[in-house]
Amino acid sequence: MKPLELMEEIKVSVTSDPDIVAARTRGRAMALQLGLRPTAATLVATAISELARNILMYARQGEIRIALIEHGERRGLVIVAHDEGPGIADVERAMEDGFSTSGRLGLGLPGVRRLMDEFEIRSALGDGTTVRVKKWNG
Amino acid sequence: MQVPILKQGAFLVAVIQSALTDADIVQLRDAIVSKVGHFRSRGVIIDVTALDVMDSFATGTLQDIAHMVRLRGAETVIVGIQPDVAFAMVHMGLTLEGVTTKLDLEEGLDHLERARPATSDR
């Protein structure tokens, strides 16, 4: 029986292509372990894939942290994608929904926001980027 | 990781076996486009049953493949998208617009055979 506190967290360094797959595979595993439905676990894995790729493409390196969280009776996952890269000049623009027919979504952030229950981004030019998303059970 | 691409008559069949890195996906694209030209295939089937995640890069590249293959006069069919994956894709807005999608290999081949019937030899 686990005590009622946040305790498990994994950290994946994102510095190369295979790290994207690694991060999302481990994220999926944690989601399933938490009791998320397989569909929800896929949403988590997909979001992690997008966030990890952004790190690689725009900052060359960073990290993804995935942790179990609790809020009262609910349990969930928080995913934090962080890099010390160049940052996003216009965060609002990046969050706008303007995808081309090729399926390329720029930073894919609006899509990630739609997949997750909570979404938070902090970024500024020259100041790196941190995206924090949460997916709850139930 | 190389994805095996097999020739099945006038068509090519690429069956993805496991999770692909971005580099693998790009390699697959180049291999398919090259083989379609080489064999003058009329159609390509890409089986993604083994993919547990299809994100914007994967779907974007699949669309690129379909586009490039079409330029060579052939049609691409994507088969085997998992229910959970389809669910995630549409929620992200990744609809694979303009690309034929079928349930499985059998349906994919059936579609290609109807759409591109072999012209009889004279």
Add this chain to the structure above:
Amino acid sequence: MTLTDLRKESKPAPESTAALLRELVSHLASNRTQLREEWIRRITEARLLQAMTKEEIFAEATSVYDSYVEALETRTLESLQAYAQNLSERIIPRGVDTHEVVGIVLLLRDVLARSLFSKYPSGILNDVMDAYEPAANAIALTVAVGFVRERERIIREQQEAIRELSTPVLQVRERLLILPIIGVIDPLRARQLTEQLLRGIRANRAKLVVIDITGVAAMDATVANHLVLTVESARLLGARVIVTGLSPEIAQTLVNIGVDLGKMNTVGDLQGGIEEAERLLGFKVIPMGESAPA
């Protein structure tokens, strides 16, 4: 309240608290039979656990008492949590309510407290209660929370099951599925519908799906959006969707919202939709009363 709080709240020095608790535990252990009986008597008096027989109450009371004392002794809540969950799993189906579980634990706390009152003289009684109370409260909380969690889990499962029952995906013909949607579509139900449909498409190798929305309670932007997502995801699995039951008003609403009706086949009513589907699948539709061509 966690074990950490439990330790912080005791005012006397930790060593003497530990010593006091050990003393309490040995008192409670040696008077086990008598205190347990007193407790069962008070449970019956308060008309709690009426869904259970005398033997069952005795058996459970013994387990709870022993777990309680063990928690005091080891000053950890792990095995109590496990026991509480186990107990809840057993008694919830029997119809035992939250107030009864909380009630009996509080009664036990009281019975034991009174026993301590009568044993210890007033000089040391304060220290004894300072050691006992936080521990007893943590225990009561643990049992109550464990019970409530289990109940909520069961309720969630039941609701999920009800939702699934109320939206059956019907297979009418080979390769054709019909999904009649009736009632209110909240985001949770919409998600469930889509998942069920996709699994159904896969399992039945359906090429065509008729989604009938005649019975949908209210069509607004959210519901319309879910519908579009469902149609799009079905397409990714190679299935074409025909939407039926669209009244002209609803069609107008959808267009106003910005839904591209060109993305989906729409037919007026369910019957028409099925016929269209069968036609697309290559079945011949013969009206009743006519014989097939020779």
